[in-house]
Amino acid sequence: MKATTLHEFYEHTSDFSGKEISSLLPPGIDKEIGHFNIFDIADTIEKFKRKTTMPYNRRAYYKISLIQGASRAEYADKVIEIEKNALLFATPKVPYHWVPTGEGLSGNFCIFTDAFLIKSKSGVELDELPLFQAGGFPVFQLEDDQAKDILLIFNKMKQEIASNYAFKYDLLRTYVIELIHYGQKLQPATVSQPAQTATTRVSSLFVELLERQFPIESPNQKLSLRSAKDYAERLSIHVNHLNKALKESTGKTTTDMISNRIIQEAKLLLKQTDWNISEIAYSLGFEEVAHFSNFFKKQTSFTPVAFRS
Known part of the structure; x- marks a missing residue:
């Protein structure tokens, strides 16, 4: 029941990918930056195929996923069947369960710590946003054009994280914030409005x-x-x-x-x-x-x- 740490995440990823942990870490990352990385779902899906069930996990990091293909997301007693495209937000506070239910899944996910986003000057406080608050159900079905918008952001992330640009992590923070605000706008207006009363x-x-x-x-x-x-x-x-x-x-x-x-x-x-x-x-x-x-x-x-x- 303890939180899955970033170290454990990379150990598991190394086990099923056959790659050294050092090769999975993004270049230039260090503890002063916080942590950020991005992955292709198709490259990691074999992990799920080898497991009959995936236990609820409280992860010690945040995660944003673009899921393309049939799967199922569960948050406590809430369940949603993903038919084609979905945007999923995960927080260390809330356990969730995600299981592929079809073949040929694709998409991307990024993981990051709150320390990574704290470096931003945007003023974003993750736990104050409805997307990351307890009791929410932050899984959004997407139309094809919306999925293309999200995929474009992830592709920019992948291109940037592999670059030698000295300020790439500053730019990557803006892409993460863009994904967060995209998700915020998908919520009902009454939910995304700041509490004032x-x-x-x-x-x-x-x-x-x-x-x-x-x-x-x-x-x-x-x-x-x-x-x-x-x-x-x-x-x-x-x-x-x-x-x-x-x-x-x-x-x-x-x-x-x-x-x-x-x-x-x-x-x-x-x-x-x-x-x-x-x-x-x-x-x-x-x-x-x-x-x-x-x-x-x-x-x-x-x-x-x-x-x-």
Whole structure:
């Protein structure tokens, strides 16, 4: 369940490509720049063909993919079948699952760290953008002309990263920002507008505070905020104010949102770790296993043991 680091990414890529890690790294990259690289999906697809499943991963880097061909993307309980062209954004905060479902996939993906984009003078703060916020579903089906626009940007990236231009990483940052803004414009206008009201600000802060507690990476890690009252106190507002703001902006109560996020994490822990049920219950803030089991069954209609099996 721990995040896939960049080093692990390159180790895996080296294993299935048969290339040395040093040959996979972009020329001239160093820790002062942050990290950026670009890959062809067709060149890496064999990795997926050799696996029957691809586990949910919390990656320690951001990723933007142009996917051309049949595949499926899953974010928690949200699923989208990609028929032809899609633009996918991934963040270290949110686990996702991507599986090819057809032959002849093509496209490109780039990976980068927040440190890489911080070097930009554009003022872009990744985690403030709707594309990279928790609870989103940043996969966009593209028309052919849109896919051509995105492919052109990726081709510029590939050409630039192989060049000897002294300021190429500055230019590559502008291409990454261009992709981000392209995705921003694909979202509904109501989503991409900056939050300006007190209600939306409270909702945004609550979601950020909620997501800060995840992922759970050790049985000894325990949620510090568990109830609506806990969150309201941390935000220095009355619990009724918090409930009203979330109900207006999301249609859900504070308790509903907390429960949904805990269930999402519980499912991942049950499927992707070998922790026993009592360890999972403790890490999610339940003092008694029976309380966790009753909560899980009420939310999913399954007991934790039945869901895991």
